[in-house]
Amino acid sequence: MALLTEPDMEALGLTLRLASTVTVLLLLLGMPLAWWLAHTRSRWRRPLAAVVALPLVLPPTVLGFYLLMLLGPNGVVGRTMAALGLAALPFTFKGLVVASMIYSLPFVVQPLHNAFESVGRRPLEVAACLRAGPLDRFFSVALPLAWPGVLTAAVLGFAHTVGEFGVVLMIGGNIPGQTRVLSMRIYDHVQAGEYHQANVLSLCLLVVSFAALLAMSLLRTRRQAHD
């Protein structure tokens, strides 16, 4: 028997595409957000940090259920999108991207937040004295110093999106090539009693997750050696 069938490969490819899209978008969105959280003194800082952390404690089914209701044709977002002539999000790849971004948000923002905080103000103040502009300060001083945190954020965001299941089950619709990701495919195999395929695919997920965590830990050790 082939190790991975064509639909299995399709699910694997789709999962990797989803996870990389989500990781890139979350880094772009997460950096300014984490920067703001690390430096602001606004009284909105704590409530916003709590909102960012919400997906950590919310069951994915709660997220999936609200997304299905909000994004559906009777929901606020769904109706607005329809009025703007945009296609509805549930059961689409885009919908999965949006849902996964919410789901994986804390896994990206929290490491970034910690990294920016540990950089501290001093290097930035020094750079300011040398007449570096705000953008220059961020890109030539803060970002290089916070780099391991950025990598951690990327790895965690990626690994978490790869393993996502509950939200996908609720709003995915299990469409081959569009929303049938690896975790869904494993679930289907198990339900159909196809334990061999479930085993092979599960092993793939396990290896990806393990490799991600190992890479992160190695990075951290190297950084400590630098310090």
Place this chain on the structure above:
Amino acid sequence: MMKRRWLQGLLALGVAWASSSMAAPADEHITVAAAADLHQAMDEVVAAYRHDHPASKVDVVYGSSGNLLTQIEQGAPFEIFFSADSNYPQQLVEHGKAGGTPVPYALGHLVMWSASIDMRGVQVADLAQPRFGRIAIANPQHAPYGKRAEQALRAAGVWDKVQSRLVFGDNIGQTAQFAQSGNAQVGLVAESLVINSPVKGSSAPVPSSLYEPLKQSFVITRRGAANALAKDFASYVQGGQGKAILSRYGFNLPVENAP
């Protein structure tokens, strides 16, 4: 001193809890695994049964028949398995996990249901028209209604044309939810789930000639074999009251099973 009293209190609570759970012998509690199409109907049957037998406790777990079969084979603590077809109970017998033979109890029906489109008079072949938008069916891989939906769409010659608009619910309950929330414009769902549904919509029957009959059978599991309550509940479902409730949900029963 204070601490000691706390501990004594905890101990007393523990003993009380243990004895209360021991007060209900295994024979007075069963867990039933039921296909998702039975949701409303089975809830009603259980309520009626509880009314007649206040001392007994019947819990129900719903899911796709394939999933429930897998769970039972892996040792899930279910005493009876009400499947949405007859193959899965038969498999349980073949794998030595059943405590009896499968008994047909209902015949399921597939309907096309929509919250937004007037479905009256719509034929299955019409679903090829793009105006019907997304079509939700249960996963054919492990849900009997999904398998029948695929058969019907193939028999009507539209499977390939609707392919790109299909979404797959995990079981027939989730499929109905996809349609009832309006996220899928049409759902090929169990009649039993929409017949008394509070959600407004319209439906058209899927001719039974287009799919293999959904002859639904239950089987008592090996775990439930010696359980008197399991046997009594099973015969209640087949009895007058059980049948009356099931027929209100559109399950007209196989004639051969008439008393």
